[in-house]
Amino acid sequence: MIGYNCKYTPVEILACFDDYRLINNEAEHFDYSSQAMHSNVCSHIKAICEEIHRGDYDKLVFMNCCDSTRRLFDVAESKIKYKTILDLPIDNGACAVKRLKNDLLFLIKDLEAQTGKAFDAKEFLHNFSDKPIAFPNSKFILVLGANANGSLMNVIREAFQIPVINMTCSNNRCVSNENMSENDSLDELMEKYARALMAQTPCMRMSDTTSRKQLLNNENLAGIVYHTIKFCDYYCFEYTKLADSKTPILKIETDYTAQQLGQLSTRLEAFCETLNTENNAKIKMNKNGKYYAGIDSGSTSTELVIFDENKNIVKAVMVRTGANAQAGAQKALDEAQIGLDEIKTITATGYGRKNIDFANDDVTEITCHARGARFLYPEARYIIDIGGQDSKFITLDENGNVASFVMNDKCAAGTGRFLENMAKALEISMEQMANDGLKYSEDISISNMCTVFAESEVISLISENKKIADIIHGLNKSVAIKTKALASKALGADGVMMTGGVANNKGVVTELEKQLNTKIFISDKPEFCGAIGAGLFAVDSDR
Ligand code: SF4
Ligand code: SF4
Known part of the structure; x- marks a missing residue:
C-alpha cells in the first residue's frame, strides 16, 4: 500500500503500481511521534507519523508541503520499502510545470524499478476519477x-x-x-x-x-x-x-x-x-401543563428555572448534577416540587442537554446565556461566564443576538474548578475563598495558571508564612488575567456582565474590573443565566 499526504500527489500514477491511500486518520495517542519528532511539529503530521508506524504502508509518496512534512519524511521508518518526496511548486507557471513533470518522470521510473511493473498510459488515463466540486443552490x-x-x-x-x-x-x-x-x-x-x-x-x-x-x-x-x-x-x-x-x-x-x-x-x-439556518420544527408539548422550564445541565451543577406564561420566574433551584444529566435534572424538579405533568415544555442547555429524556428541545449554552443575560440586564453587550469547568466570552449585537463567542473548555485554568482546587490546598471553604481575597495587604502574584503547578506554588507560599488573604488575592488576580485574555474586546467597554458561579466571588470580580478597566454587572442570579435563557426559549416555543 502506498501512503500519500496531499491533493497534489500524482495518485493516478500511483494507481498504476499499487493500492494507495491518503494518510488522514486522527491519532489515539502520540507516543511514537513524540519521541521521533520535535514537539513543535503540527499534530496532523504527528498523526500521520503514528499511522505509518502502525505498519499499513510499505511505500510513501509525499509532496514537499511544509517543514513538518519534511521532518516526517526524514523520520519515516526503515520498514518502509520505498519513500520519495516530490518537490511541489508554488505556482503553475511554465518553469514550475516543467520541474514537476521531471519529478513525475522520475517517480514512474522509481516505481517501475520497485514493483517490476511497466507504466501503462492507457491504464493511467483510466485512473482519473475526481468529480468537479458541486456547490449547492441553497445555503x-x-x-x-x-x-x-x-x-x-x-x-x-x-x-x-x-x-x-x-x-x-x-x-x-x-x-x-x-x-x-x-x-x-x-x-x-x-x-x-x-x-x-x-x-x-x-x-x-x-x-x-x-x-x-x-x-x-x-x-x-x-x-x-x-x-x-x-x-x-x-x-x-x-x-x-x-x-x-x-x-x-x-x-x-x-x-x-x-x-x-x-x-x-x-x-x-x-x-x-x-x-439562523435551523429547521423550525414544531416542538411537542404537554397541553395540560401551565409552566415552562429551562434546565442548564452542567458537569458540576444543574440549574432549573420555571416560568409562567408571562415570563415571570416562578422557581429557580440549583442541585449537584451527580451521576448523570438525567438524574441531575430529575433531582432539580424534585427539589422544585414541580411534576412533569405541570410543565408544558422544557428546553435543556449545557453539556448534558442532549441526555435529558424528558426535555422537549435543546439549545446551546452560548445562545441561552445570551438570552438570559439580556433578560437580567437589558444593556448587556459582553458576557463573561465562568462556570465550574469552562469559561466563555460572548459578544452580543445591538438586538441581543450572539455576534461572536470564544470558549475555554480545554483546561481548568481560570475556571471554578481551579479555585475549588486552590481552596482545598489552602484548606478553606469556597465562601472564605470568595470573600477573603478583598482583605489582602500584600500584592502577591501567582505565576502558574496550570492547576497542578499553581497548587505547588500555593503550598510554597504557605510554607513562606504568607497570609491566606494575600494568597487568595494572588489567585484571584491570576484568574482575572486569564479571563482578560479571553475577553479582551470588553476592555474599557460598557454593558459588561459576568455570569456563572465565579461571579459570586467578589475578589475575582474586583480584579477582573481592574484588568478590564470597566464596571461589571452581576445579577442576583449569576448561576441561573443559562437556565433562564433556556426557559425563555421554552415559553417562546409555545407562541
Ligand atoms: S501542499 Fe500542503 S497545504 Fe497544500 S494541499 Fe498539499 S498538504 Fe495541503
Ligand atoms: S503544518 Fe503542514 S502538515 Fe501541518 S497542518 Fe499545516 S500545512 Fe498541514
Missing part, C-alpha cells in the same frame, strides 16, 4: 483550513442542518485528464498531467490564491468553519485574513485526536444557531 457551510478528515467532518455535518462542503487542505482534489491522450509521448503526457495537478483550487501553500478567495463570493455561503492546527503557519495566516471578512466564521482548533472531537459540538451548534 451551505464551507469548511476551510488545515486538513479535516472524515471523523471531524461527521461532527461538523451533524451540527448543521444545511449542506457542508469540505475545502480543507487535501480534501477538494479535482484533477482532470482533459486534453490527455494515450497517443501522447510520455513526456507530453506528464507535462499535461503536471499542469492539471497545478490547476486545482490552490491551497495556502501556493503563491497565487486568487481563485481560492473567490470561494467566498458564493451568494449561498452561510458561514465558514475554519479548522486550524497548532504550529501550522499556512492556515493560521489565512484565518487571520478571513476573520475580518463579512462572512460569519467559526475557528476550531484540533490536535488530530478522536478524544477532542466531542468537545467541538457545542461550538459548532452555537455557531449554527447564530446563522
Whole structure:
C-alpha cells in the first residue's frame, strides 16, 4: 500500500503500481511521534507519523508541503520499502510545470524499478476519477483550513442542518485528464498531467490564491468553519485574513485526536444557531401543563428555572448534577416540587442537554446565556461566564443576538474548578475563598495558571508564612488575567456582565474590573443565566 499526504500527489500514477491511500486518520495517542519528532511539529503530521508506524504502508509518496512534512519524511521508518518526496511548486507557471513533470518522470521510473511493473498510459488515463466540486443552490457551510478528515467532518455535518462542503487542505482534489491522450509521448503526457495537478483550487501553500478567495463570493455561503492546527503557519495566516471578512466564521482548533472531537459540538451548534439556518420544527408539548422550564445541565451543577406564561420566574433551584444529566435534572424538579405533568415544555442547555429524556428541545449554552443575560440586564453587550469547568466570552449585537463567542473548555485554568482546587490546598471553604481575597495587604502574584503547578506554588507560599488573604488575592488576580485574555474586546467597554458561579466571588470580580478597566454587572442570579435563557426559549416555543 502506498501512503500519500496531499491533493497534489500524482495518485493516478500511483494507481498504476499499487493500492494507495491518503494518510488522514486522527491519532489515539502520540507516543511514537513524540519521541521521533520535535514537539513543535503540527499534530496532523504527528498523526500521520503514528499511522505509518502502525505498519499499513510499505511505500510513501509525499509532496514537499511544509517543514513538518519534511521532518516526517526524514523520520519515516526503515520498514518502509520505498519513500520519495516530490518537490511541489508554488505556482503553475511554465518553469514550475516543467520541474514537476521531471519529478513525475522520475517517480514512474522509481516505481517501475520497485514493483517490476511497466507504466501503462492507457491504464493511467483510466485512473482519473475526481468529480468537479458541486456547490449547492441553497445555503451551505464551507469548511476551510488545515486538513479535516472524515471523523471531524461527521461532527461538523451533524451540527448543521444545511449542506457542508469540505475545502480543507487535501480534501477538494479535482484533477482532470482533459486534453490527455494515450497517443501522447510520455513526456507530453506528464507535462499535461503536471499542469492539471497545478490547476486545482490552490491551497495556502501556493503563491497565487486568487481563485481560492473567490470561494467566498458564493451568494449561498452561510458561514465558514475554519479548522486550524497548532504550529501550522499556512492556515493560521489565512484565518487571520478571513476573520475580518463579512462572512460569519467559526475557528476550531484540533490536535488530530478522536478524544477532542466531542468537545467541538457545542461550538459548532452555537455557531449554527447564530446563522439562523435551523429547521423550525414544531416542538411537542404537554397541553395540560401551565409552566415552562429551562434546565442548564452542567458537569458540576444543574440549574432549573420555571416560568409562567408571562415570563415571570416562578422557581429557580440549583442541585449537584451527580451521576448523570438525567438524574441531575430529575433531582432539580424534585427539589422544585414541580411534576412533569405541570410543565408544558422544557428546553435543556449545557453539556448534558442532549441526555435529558424528558426535555422537549435543546439549545446551546452560548445562545441561552445570551438570552438570559439580556433578560437580567437589558444593556448587556459582553458576557463573561465562568462556570465550574469552562469559561466563555460572548459578544452580543445591538438586538441581543450572539455576534461572536470564544470558549475555554480545554483546561481548568481560570475556571471554578481551579479555585475549588486552590481552596482545598489552602484548606478553606469556597465562601472564605470568595470573600477573603478583598482583605489582602500584600500584592502577591501567582505565576502558574496550570492547576497542578499553581497548587505547588500555593503550598510554597504557605510554607513562606504568607497570609491566606494575600494568597487568595494572588489567585484571584491570576484568574482575572486569564479571563482578560479571553475577553479582551470588553476592555474599557460598557454593558459588561459576568455570569456563572465565579461571579459570586467578589475578589475575582474586583480584579477582573481592574484588568478590564470597566464596571461589571452581576445579577442576583449569576448561576441561573443559562437556565433562564433556556426557559425563555421554552415559553417562546409555545407562541
Ligand atoms: S497545504 Fe497544500 S501542499 Fe500542503 S498538504 Fe495541503 S494541499 Fe498539499
Ligand atoms: S497542518 Fe499545516 S503544518 Fe501541518 S502538515 Fe498541514 S500545512 Fe503542514
